[in-house]
Amino acid sequence: MASQQIQSNTITSINDTIAQTKDLINDKLTIFVVELIALENNSQWLSIMRGSDNPERDLDPQDYIFIDKSLEAYFDRYSMLDSVLFYYNQGRISWYKRDSRNSNAHITLENYAEKLDSSRLSIIKWLNIHDEKELNAPKVVSAYKMFGKDRYNTKGMLLFNIKSKFFSDILNNAKISTNGYLTIVSNDGMMRFKNVEKRYEIKEELLQNELMQTEESAGQLIMTSNQDENMLVFYDTLPINKWKIAAVLPEREVLERVNSIKYVMMIVMLLVIIAAVFLSNVIANIITKPLINLTRKVNRIEEGNLDIPFKTSVSNEIGVLSRGIQDMMHRIRDLLKEVENEQEKKRAAELAVLQSQIKPHFLYNTLYSIRQLYEMGDTKEAGEMVTALSQFFRISINKGSEIITIAQEIEHIKNYLYIQHLRYREDFIYEIDIDPDISECHIVKLTLQPLVENAIYHGIKQHRGQGLIAIRGYADGRDIIMMVEDNGVGMSEEDLASMNQSLKSSDPGNDMIGFGTHNVNKRLQLNYGLSYGLTYHANTGGGVTVTVKIRS
Template sequence: MKTEPSRSASIGFDIFVAIVAVAAVMVVMSLLVSLAIFVGTLDEFAESRSSEINKQIVMNYEGYINSVIETANYIQFASFNLDLGRDAAALEAIYRSNADIKSDVVSVYLFDGSGRRLIGPQLDFGTGNDIAARPWFRSALALEQVFHFNAEPQTSIAENRDEGVIAVTKAVEFLDGGATEEGVLLIELDRQAISDLARKSNLGQGGHLLILDEAGALLYSSEPEPRAMSERSHRLAAGMYLGAERAVIGGQEMALNVNTLVHTRWRIVTVSNVNEINDARARLLGISVLILAISIALSAAAAGYVSVRISRPIGRLKETMLRIEGGDLDAPIEVSGQREISQLSHSFTSMVARIRELMASLVDEQKEKRKTELRALQNQINPHFLYNTLDSIVWLAEHKRNKDVITTVVALARFFRISISKGQTFIPVEDEIAHIENYLTIQSIRYVDRFAYDIAVPPEMLGMRMMKLILQPIVENAIYHGVGDADGRIAITGRLEDGRMAFAVSNTGYGIGEEKIREMYDIMRGGGERGGVGIRNVYQRLKLFYGDAADIRIDSVPDESTTVTVFMPAQPGQEG
């Protein structure tokens, strides 16, 4: 059964596409998932890092503020049982030593409730009268329990000191002449300390920190002048009271973290550069694309290799099968390739071998059968002729034509010797010619020279072999049909034509019509049953043995001649 090579794709192509598609889908999916996880982790990492930095900075400030508060508490504690009236010198010493010990404390003062200086260094000229009006003084008395940090731009109130300071104040009680009085403790901190603390932090390129007061006003920015980012980061941070946000400031991705500052109502805002996340993300994306390309290329190569390994032996097997399908049973069968393929090839090989065996035995059987048939056909010729000839001999003997009887009997003897020819089917052309000469001899005696004949066979054909008893029935036919009138002629010519032998037997006479010729062909091919046994016998024997290589042609020229030509393969003079 022959199937058309369908339009569906080949095995190799299917395997290739399947492998590449699966690999591509898997790689893309795993890349997407890992990319998502990675970017998420990266974000988390950046968030936690910026919040850690923020915490670190806030802790630095807390430590600083706590140390200031401890100083204030210590001063209060140390002066607890000291009376301003009795122990003024001791109190002065406590205040002065605390101001001196800490490098960032500019000065320490105690004022009474009206803003009069009680302890502390000399005031700067002209500042003495307005202490009670200063915001830090008023707020300390307004809310007694807590420390007040005032970061308004201001310089120290102490004489000969002009540092920028932060005023830390608290309402305190003190003893004066045995009575408990209320006053205000002031510690002036060097503003520089805040900047120094900010400098310790690493917030990345463009990173800075802001300190906002409770109203959201900017108390401090660590960004160096000119402050390119502070304005925007301050605006962003103004609405934030805790937590973190991301924003792009000045083209950089920044994380804003807000925290409270201990003992104050201030907020510290750290603005740290997390732009590296963008870089890392871009780098990761690039690497992912590269991995994708490489893995697809690799899988394509692997898929190509595998598909070729599988499909090529199959393809070769297919070609072999096609050839065998076309009839070439001896085509060599490729048995290499994967195990399945070679098993398939082996099975196919043994199948072909089996077919070959079967065919060979079939051919043998056919040959045997043909031989049998051939023999039977050959055997049909003789009795008929023998009867006629013996009839002639009887007739000759009755007419006392002894010489003719001798000639006829001798020819008959020769005729039969050749007919028998040791049981061989094939005989040299020379013998076949001799055979018909004997036959013609017999017939010419029988028909008393009512016809003339002549035989012309080129000598190179004489040594060739041919099936015996082919020409005799044809010649017999020619005599019966052609030799009606006197002067009849029978010509037997042999020639070689396109590697075939052709023997033409022609007889003079009325010729035969088209219809008759068609009828004769029909008879030859076994159509009708009547007459022409001889020529049909010849035709069937030729076809039996030579197949298409042999043929019989009948030509006729009306009122002139009829020619029957027998074609058969030219066989050299060896036993065939």
């Protein structure tokens, strides 16, 4: 049973590696699909293409400047890009950019049209790793979209060539086994960057046919290498283009790994048993007698005698217990003298507990994003994210005063939004408008971050199109009003009324109120009074505004 469990865990680990790699590659490739689709929705691109359809009209200089800047922008945004081509109307517009150099490309559109999987030109075509001979771009993966009536009447195309190094870095970074590797397979080829022993080689055509003919999107195959070694193939499917990503490894290495883990576990268990028996005998002799004496003294304490002396000079566990009990008795005596301050201390303790419960749980995803940026070579952006993260936690984990200035709170939320914006890119934008007159006023620490987090995850992420988060603040008489607005999916009037009623009554049991929202509202009411805290409103154009009301 133990061996089966270890083998199951090994297989699960491999599948997790495939899933994580698949998600990373799919997210990166989706960017180029978005760019290809976006071109047809860009009015200036459409105007340039329509202008080239007129044989009596030449393109204006500003048109060439626009094309050059637009193509150059792709390289600024995507480091994995090898080259890009915009070709239209039999070469009247031919702009090929590679290694920061522009040139005119002479290509045959029919060669690209023949490779399309559908007569509809709205479908994005992907080409597995190959040499783009017409453009002198070796070892690239291509994605292109053609323009025209259909595949037999094409007028042009936009083509992206992606560096093979982007894929090799990702696939080689995954640790499968000594002779195991990750590969990406499609109908037009496969890419693999790791060399293995010859006895574990599988014919590429055979592996390609097996994976592309299977009807399952994910699963496991057992194949035979060229030298009759059993090979395990675990695979999944990239949603963006239906390519298969597979982990191929010798069955022999999986069994060897299971056996080695099993032997290590047996040795460790044996050592633990021996150590436990030895230590139990030693501890029994050392502790038994002092424990009896300690028990007698505890019984006297139970009778109400708080002046019993203890020998606290002993450095073993009994000494630690004795010092702890003696400290406890001193503390009890002190607490009896401080009964008049009980209510204030209870309030302060409750505030401290609520404050400590706020933990930025997005830390793991941020660190994972930083790791991926370093692995992709985006060290500048990774460094900026590390700086923002350190500044974010400088306030979050500060054990000093729980009351900070609004300026510090805004600095904290700017770091949080910067990190989230780096992760989600164009999914949302944000703006902050705080009256300078309230910057030095005070607010309970970590008030805005949970509210902005809710706006992102429960509003913006569920909303199609680019989201907007706005943070505003101003003085209202003797009070200060701060608002967190979003244009997300919003909430019904019934849900908003239920939330506001629960916040007003401080009811933590309402499922509509998340832990963070209840936490913030409770801390504000403990500090400022029950007439202060949070209120939710629906926006006219969609989304939700949460209002924070505090004393100035």
